[in-house]
Amino acid sequence: MELLFGQIINAILLGCTYTLVAIGFSLFFGVMDVVVFCAGDIAIFGAFSIMGAYTILASAGIFSVLPFTVAVFILLLVASILCASLGLLTYRFSVKPFENTSALMPLLSTIALGVVIKEVLGLVFQRVVNPLAKAAASGGEALAVQGGRNPQAMPVLIAPDGTITERNLIIIGVTLFLLLALFLFLNKTKIGLSMQAISQNKDLSRMIGINVNRIVILTFVIGGVLLAIGGFLVGSYNTIIRFDNGTMYGTKGFAAAVVGGLSNIYGAIVGGMLLAFVEVFVSGYIPNGTAYSSIIAFVVVVFFIVFKPEGIIGEKTVEKV
Amino acid sequence: MTQKTLEISNISTRYGQIPMLMNVSLEIRKGHIACVLGANGAGKTTLLKTILGMVKADTGSIKLNGESIDHLPTHKRVEKGIAMAAAAFGTLHKMTVEKNLKMGAYYINDNKLLNERLEQVYQSFPILKERLNQKAGTLSGGERTMLTIARAVINKPTLLMLDEPSLGLAPIMVEEVFRVIKKLNEKDNMTILLVEQNAQKALDVSHYGYVIQKGQIVFKGEPDELRSSEYVENPVAG
Amino acid sequence: MLKKSRKYSLLWLVVLMAALLIAAGCGGQDAGTGGDSEAPDVVKLGFLSPITGPNSAEGAAARNAFLMAIDAANASGEFPYTIEVIVIDDASKPEVGAAGAQQIVADEKVVAATGHWNSGVAEATIPIFKQAEIPLLIWGAIKEGLTSPENYPYITRSAPTAAQENEPLANILIKDMGYKKWFIVSDVTSYGEANTEVFTKILADMGCELLGTEKVQEGTVDFRPIIQKIKSSGATAVYFGGVVTEASLLKNQMHEAGMDDVLFAGISGIYSEDFLKIGAEAAEGALAIKPGIDPSKSPEGQKFLDDYAAGGYSEPVGAFTPYAYEAALILLNALKQCGDNPTPAAMVDAIKDSETTGIMGTTTFNEFGQTNNVAAYMLVVQDGKWVSFDESEYATGTRVLPQP
Amino acid sequence: MKDQGTKPSIPNFLYSALGVLMINLIIFVLLYVIIAAEFAVSMITLLCTILVMLYLDKKGLINEIFSIFIKYKRTALISTVVLALIFPLMLADKRYIAHIAIIVTVYGMAALGLNFQMGSTNMVNFAPAAFMGIGAYSIAVLTAKFGMSSWVALAIAILTSGLMGLLIGIPTLRTKDYYLSLVTMALQLAFTMVLFNIPYLGGPNGISGVKPLSIGEFSLVKSYTVFGVKIAPQIPYLYLCILILALFIYIAMRIYISRIGLSLNTIAQDEVAANCLGINIAARKLFAFVIGAIFCGVAGALYGSYTSYVGPDDFGFPKSLMIICMVILGGMDNVVGVVTGAFILTVITEKLRVFSDFQQLVYGLILLTVLIVRPAGLIPKRVRNYCMVFKKNIVKHTQD
DSSP states (O other): OHHHHHHHHHHHHHHHHHHHHHHHHHHHHHHHSSOOTTHHHHHHHHHHHHHHHHHHHHHTTOTTTSOHHHHHHHHHHHHHHHHHHHHHHHIIIIIGGGTTSOTHHHHHHHHHHHHHHHHHHHHHHOSEEOHHHHHHHTTTGGGGSOSSSOOOOOOBSSOSSSOSBHHHHHHHHHHHHHHHHHHHHHHHSHHHHHHHHHHHOHHHHHHHTOOHHHHHHHHHHHHHHHHHHHHHHHHHHHSEEOTTHHHHHHHHHHHHHHHHOTTOHHHHHHHHHHHHHHHHHHHHHSTTOHHHHHHHHHHHHHHHHHHOTTOSSOOOOOOOO | OOOEEEEEEEEEEEETTEEEEEEEEEEEETTOEEEEEEOTTSSHHHHHHHHHTSSOOSEEEEEETTEEOTTOOHHHHHHHTEEEEEGGGOOOTTSBHHHHHHHHTTTOOOHHHHHHHHHHHHHHOHHHHTTTTSBGGGOOHHHHHHHHHHHHHTTOOSEEEEEOTTTTOOHHHHHHHHHHHHHHHHHSOOEEEEEESOHHHHHHHOSEEEEEETTEEEEEEOHHHHHHSHHHHSOOOO | OHHHHHHHHHHHHHHHHHHHHHHHHHHHHHHHOOOSSSOOSEEEEEEEEOOSSTTHHHHHHHHHHHHHHHHHHHHHTOSSSEEEEEEEEOTTOHHHHHHHHHHHHHSTTEEEEEEOSOHHHHHHHHHHHHHHTOOEEESSOOOGGGSOTTTTTTEEEOSOOHHHHHHHHHIIIIIISOOOEEEEEEESSHHHHHHHHHHHHHHHHTTOEEEEEEEEOTTOOOOHHHHHHHHHHTOSEEEEOSOHHHHHHHHHHHHHTTOTTSEEEEOGGGOSHHHHHHHGGGGTTOEEEEESOOGGGSHHHHHHHHHHHHTTOSSOOOTTHHHHHHHHHHHHHHHHHTTTSOOHHHHHHHHHTOOEEETTEEEOBOTTSBBSOOOEEEEEEETTEEEEGGGSHHHHTSSOOOOO | OOOOTTOOSOOGGGSSHHHHHHHHHHHHHHHHHHHHSOHHHHHHHHHHHHHHHHHHHHTTHHHHHHHHHHHTHHHHHHHHHHHHHHHHHHTTTOHHHHHHHHHHHHHHHHHHHHHIIIIITOOOOSOHHHHHHHHHHHHHIIIIISOOOHHHHHHHHHHHHHHHHHHHHHHHHTOOHHHHHHHHHHHHHHHHHHHHHOGGGTGGGOEEOOOOOEETTEESSSOEEETTEEEOTHHHHHHHHHHHHHHHHHHHHHHHHSHHHHHHHHHHHOHHHHHHTTOOHHHHHHHHHHHHHHHHHHHHHHHHHHHSEEOGGGGSHHHHHHHHHHHHHHOTTOHHHHHHHHHHHHHHHHHTGGGGGGHHHHHHHHHHHHHHHOTTOSSOOOOOOTTSSSSSOSSSSOOO
16 A cells, blocks of 8 residues: 555656646647657756756855745746757757648657757766755755755655655646646636637738747747746656756657647546556556556557557547648 | 729739649729629639638739728738638638627727627528527528628628638528628618629629629629620530 | 760760779778888877766866876886877767777777776777777776677776675675665666675675665656655665766755665765765765776876876866776886787787776786776765765764664 | 869769769778878868768769769779779778778667668657667677577578567557657667666676677688788678678668659658559558667677677667767758668767767767757758669559
């Protein structure tokens, strides 16, 4: 029972990280009708930019003056700005040039861009510990110390076995908050509604008078910010970020988005959770299952694509002739 | 003095290497309905798209109320008061009818005004009022056409452009659509550019007509002149 | 016209062929004019290691150590020729390694090669060296079958095999300390595979309980499902058969899950500064076995460490760095045996019969080229540092390891 | 390579068999220099060649050259064959270069295989490396574990890879575009993981001791002494690879100009329209997958038997990406282009060994640049010409 409970928590946490990346996919796909495959890499870039910003700001001695929450906020802001810029770059160099070509071109170009992002990160940072994970873990005291020394153990809040820690709650909380914020944004604001309109009918949206270009650019900015926060959570959850994790999160996020239904943002949540549950439970309950968890997750994906390509909660589209 | 709502002179556009419009000129007086007749592929929709700025013109100029709008992007032209309704472009199928209408009123920020306009639209299009909370994707063809027109009208545009409103509709619906068009023109004094294949019906409501063939205006005149011309007597098969 | 042109074309073809053949022939002769009988000015050694890619830290450190030894030899003036090293980066990829090996054996001045951190890469290059009849001394790859009667005498290895490395660890932990309930986690690399295989066998032989085995893909960052599993299995000790990043994450996340009461032990692959960096406080109490003898215990070894530190290299000394240095010493020793004009054939014999005393003790090779030098010692993480277990507070009893 | 910038046609003297010979000779000299020269020389030559090629293409001269080749096809064929025979001999004392040449031919085959799916039919298949892996593992298992003759094993490898192509092709019939890409991507990733986890296939250790191909007692990977000259062990194998590559190029061209090639292109343009034209889409797509898989499988098998070792690392996602990169760089749906792409990328990879940390970055940048600047590739697809290389008119009426 305790095992089951622990594994469910694990699955939810993993699902949160997948979901955030998957939402990036859905957002881009919805508005631009392209698969922006470097979404995972943008998220990892976000995590690294937090780390880079941290290192620079810490060496300037800024964190010793500021309270913990403000510091975290500043770091997130920096990462968001950087990721939003990267989102714009992605749009400019990997999506826009291919607006009128075969849909597969932007897929390939974003894969290529993902490789470039990943390799540049690898060259600049190699693998480094995410200091924020430690900072969050130690309640801020360790903020001034870069990786290595004495982060305190997590305070145990609700605990059958110490699995639910403060950080895990933060991760789940932030994810829920982001989802709620996104929901409100999409349904209550003009920009959000325009994004929905564009995702449903681009030509019509232009006809209505929506400045499609502006909204598309905004989408990439918003997607970038979302992915930056996603990267932050991924890094905090894993306590480490690897430059090459972007590909993994990209593939899993894409898979999750497809399983849920590519053009449906809420599908991303379902898909992300489903994928995470499959992985965790294969890993946790089948002897020597870890080796096969990803394989089985991929088999699930293939199954979905072949037999239910519209995804779990996507709407079936009829081939337009 | 008769005001010209729209003045187009010598517009040419291309699709890739293929010319779509060649030196097209036309004008619409304020409060008039002008129709453009032509077969499939004659360039009617391209013409409307060019007016709206969705297709770039190579040469020529477009003036709205005497003011050049050549340099404006589509959304600015919409802001200036050009609205286009085209059933072929579909609706926002995942949104409700009400939301579709609200999206049509994209530039109206005043909630009171918006509600007022919505009420007016419901009066003109009673059929939609029954369907307010239904998703647009589930509407019938006629209802969808009405929705597209209603969505364009809600802004009270200076120029309303209708792209083949009778396309694919049952005869009874066609009647209804043209009745609405006439009413919009007469009651709300709306200037309308109507693009049609259904020449007879279109000419019945129009004040002036153009015939477009292979991207060129080949004939223009009063409805009666058009009726008696070779172009309409032998209606171009769709 | 057509006929004429055809005639011309045939004529041209003949001329062309002749020209090209002559060119090719000249090229061949040019390359052939290496003096065979005279003593050469330059003798080349090949060196392969992963200088880029996931294991670059180990590979680069090994290269530094190897070059350090060769430079010292060149400077000493003991050799009548200059020793040059062809350093090849195998990037931990078999294909890249194989191409690199081709590059080495293509050079006529090469008399011997040494290399490999990854067993998989070694598998790919061994046929090339065998076929070119150039001896290959392996300093880092530990998979069992690399040295074998079929590969002898061309392939020799100065590093211990997985079995040679795991046995001392098992002896200490199981026989001396009495840990009986084990859980094995390894990465899916040939290194992890080899260790898992050997350790599973040892556990069975020593009558221990193996409560589960999990393999993870390289690059895995989330071990929590596995940790839950370990927790509910009731294991008292976890054996990690892979390399440093995954190991430290596993240890870190175990610590997070409150599992400090479970012993964490690993193979030399986890002995690295990175383990401490990533594991931070969680690393405390992790055990690792390290092959060879502690270099800092012997004057030669200490000298090596000092020289290395003085060299200003950016990569710290890893578990196998001394072995790379040792490999250089073995090859230099063999070169000395071969006199003024070393050839690959002479080197093959010189290496297999060599007896070299360096910083890791005395290395000789058994009947299929495996080293007989199987010393090993255990390390423990204490206060964020790797400390020799015997000297640690754990040995004195000041601190205690998890209960078996 | 002297071109008068203003004159958009080729000097007259090239319009002859002699011209064909000269062009062929230039091409081979370039190939030799690029593959065999030192890093700097090789890279500069490569860069210049690419620039000249782009220039020629801009002026439409590449097509002129092709037409000259077609006009004097006998000379072209004979001289190409002769040069192809001489080429390995020029590498007789350079084992490393000969090694690169073999790898070039292997990737040439794989890229040709992928081209059927990606170039002709516009199905981006992210699993060419998996197909290669199937070929390689087949031959490895059969020769190393069952001790079969390597030729029989090669034949079975062709069968298994074709079968895998069919199996992987079937689910893709139901999917398109992104979905197809994702299916193949998932299969590629799963394939490597499966290889890693099957102990029988050696897991991460792979299988060593794969028998090299041999003709009777005459092993193809062995050093022989001919006329007193010791020849690099790769040379016989290089001949075999060139032969097979030539065969594949021939097959690929035949398919391209046949009805099948045309129908593949039609499917790429518009599947619904193709269906309406009466093209059996399922059969054609499966055909593209099977033949592509066979090409890749043979490439993998040749690679495995050449290195005598196969491991899961060699057939992973990055390798697939590299092959995709080759096809795009060279020019989708252009047989010559695809092989050129394979050549360029393989040589760059080898020459950039020292910077292998940058290798993936370089691929990424190349792919991105090519996609943005020149999505049609270095040698773009040409308008169909049905009397091209071969005498027979296979399709009488062109529809382009």
